[in-house]
Amino acid sequence: MTNSAPPAEDKHPAGDPAGGPAPRPGLPMGRPFGIPVYVSPSWFLVAILVTVMFESQVNDRLGEIVARPASYAVAFAYAVLLYASVFVHELSHAITARVLGLPVRSVTLHILGGETAIEREAPTPGREFLIAFAGPLTNLVLAGGGLLVHATLPLPPVLALLVEALTFANLLVGVFNLLPGLPLDGGRLVRAAVWKATGRARNGAIVAGQVGRVLALLCLFGGAYAATYRTGTGGGISWLALLWSALIASFIWIGASQAIRAERIRDRFPLLQARRLARRATRVTPEVPLAEAVRRAQEQQAGAIVVVDHDGAPRGLVSEKAVLATPDHRRPWITVGDLARSLEPDLTLPADLGGEDLIIALRRAPATEYLLTEPDGSVYGVLATADVDRAFAGL
Numbered sequence: 001m002t003n004s005a006p007p008a009e010d011k012h013p014a015g016d017p018a019g020g021p022a023p024r025p026g027l028p029m030g031r032p033f034g035i036p037v038y039v040s041p042s043w044f045l046v047a048i049l050v051t052v053m054f055e056s057q058v059n060d061r062l063g064e065i066v067a068r069p070a071s072y073a074v075a076f077a078y079a080v081l082l083y084a085s086v087f088v089h090e091l092s093h094a095i096t097a098r099v100l101g102l103p104v105r106s107v108t109l110h111i112l113g114g115e116t117a118i119e120r121e122a123p124t125p126g127r128e129f130l131i132a133f134a135g136p137l138t139n140l141v142l143a144g145g146g147l148l149v150h151a152t153l154p155l156p157p158v159l160a161l162l163v164e165a166l167t168f169a170n171l172l173v174g175v176f177n178l179l180p181g182l183p184l185d186g187g188r189l190v191r192a193a194v195w196k197a198t199g200r201a202r203n204g205a206i207v208a209g210q211v212g213r214v215l216a217l218l219c220l221f222g223g224a225y226a227a228t229y230r231t232g233t234g235g236g237i238s239w240l241a242l243l244w245s246a247l248i249a250s251f252i253w254i255g256a257s258q259a260i261r262a263e264r265i266r267d268r269f270p271l272l273q274a275r276r277l278a279r280r281a282t283r284v285t286p287e288v289p290l291a292e293a294v295r296r297a298q299e300q301q302a303g304a305i306v307v308v309d310h311d312g313a314p315r316g317l318v319s320e321k322a323v324l325a326t327p328d329h330r331r332p333w334i335t336v337g338d339l340a341r342s343l344e345p346d347l348t349l350p351a352d353l354g355g356e357d358l359i360i361a362l363r364r365a366p367a368t369e370y371l372l373t374e375p376d377g378s379v380y381g382v383l384a385t386a387d388v389d390r391a392f393a394g395l
Contacts, residue, residue, distance in 0.1 A: 025108040025117075035094045035104050042111035043083065050079040054165070062157055074158055078165055083109055085142060085170050089135040089177075090114040093185075096134040100127045112251050113173070120360060125195040125204070132188030139174030143167050181212030183255030205263045212256025220249035266356065268392075273354035277391055278372050278381030279303035285310060286337025290326060293318070293336045304369060304382030307340040314379055316340030317347070319368045320386075341367070348373055351380040362388065 026038035055075035058066060066074060086109060093116040094104045105117040116135075122128035146167030149155070155163060178186040182205070190211060191204035198204070223245020280302040284293045286309075293305050305323070307316035322339045341347075346365030351372040353361060362370070362385065372380040 025106060026110070032091065033095060033098070035091070035098070036106040037087070037091075038106060038108045040108060040110035043109050046111050047076070047079045047083070050082060051075040054078050057165075058161065061161055065157060074162070078162055081162065081166055082169050085139065085166065085173065086114045088142070089138050089173065090116045092134040092138040093131055094118075096131045097122075100130065102127075102131070112248065119363075121201065125192040125201070128195065128201075129189060129192040132185045132192065135185050136174045136177045139170040139177070143171040143174060146170065179215055180208070181215040181252065181256060182208040182259040183212065183252065184215075187212050187256070187259075202263045202267070205259050209256045209260035209263075212252055212259070216249045216253035216256065219245055219252060223249065269359060270355045272358055272388065272391060274349060274358055274372055274383050275351045275354075275380065277387045278351065278383050279387070281306045281371075281379060281382045283308045283312070283314075283379070284336055286315070286335060286340065288336050289332050290318075290323065290334045290336055290339065291328075291331035294323065294331065304384065305336060306371065306379060306382065307336050314343055314348075314371055316342050317369045317371060317382065320384065321368055341369075343371060347371060349383065350375070358388075 026040035026043075029037045029039050031037065051072060052075070055072050058071040058074045059068070062071070062074070087107070090107045090109070094107050097104050097116070097118050100122070102122060103119040105119055108115045108117070118131070122131055146163050150160065150163050150167065177184050178189070180190045181187040182191065187208040190208040191201070194204035194207045195201045224242060227239070227242035227245065280300065281304045282293065282297040282300050282302040283306045284296065286307055297303070297305055304320070305318040306314050307318065308314050316337070318336050318339050319341065326334060326339070344365065346361075347367055347369075348371045349358075349361055351374055353372075366385075368385050370383045370385075372383050374380050
């Protein structure tokens, strides 16, 4: 499963309003092919659950040769190998996206499998199809390899059980992810197909999202039926099966709904224009006291302070948050140079930037203010993240 779209309910489309680094989605596990990989703490809960559930199967099949607690070690090995299969699934998405020129933010393993965070949407339906299909294809290939190994090689009982279980798990993961509804990979295939047929990515996302909602309901009702089927035979309700189906159904419903809302929000992106949202900037040299810089800004009816060198070239920005955090009685004794954030390349944006390109640029380097420049390099003004958020909320 991949996640390449901005979150539909993101209250701060421009990124972290405080300008700090984005929080890690889990424990860092390495950077294969330069792609950060994280494991969510929720994975450990699933690992324990899988270990306990699979241990009974190990005990039934191999109880005579693998006694407890060794059977739990075998079951835990299966849990680790299962998520290794999920990891390979997600890594195949990430590598395919990278090969096709799309930047990948991270791969995260969590309670319901995994997620590949891609910085932006695929530019064509063909690339969307290839990225989405890479994951399930990897699982089906692994399942085929497992069948081949099981059929051709003499394996010891423990290894034979693990190969058999992993083969079934990869087949299940591959087929499940091909179900035609977002946020599953099959939903992205549907999105690509509708996009290709209609010429609009939005149409594909809406259709695949609606199908995803139907799948969520089918999963919930199907799980409830399977969980209560044993009641008629005196077996009682399988509460674990019911809970698991409800969890999967909620995941699919939420993902599908977010995809639909994301497209509706994206429809409003063209209304966001940096030039229209910019604040007038007062330019001061680094040694100017903050109190004097604020006085000049008020006099010029400016909403931002840009630090320039003695040749007039911009060198830094003073955030509104830093100004407000400085008490009035200290402002005459603190220079703007002490509070300024240096102008890194990603903090200088073209004044004509707008729409989704603007959102992508702000997400690339989260900050509270950005310097806007004209094509000739002259300063136009300052774009504040808070103003983008307010404009976004009011669209």
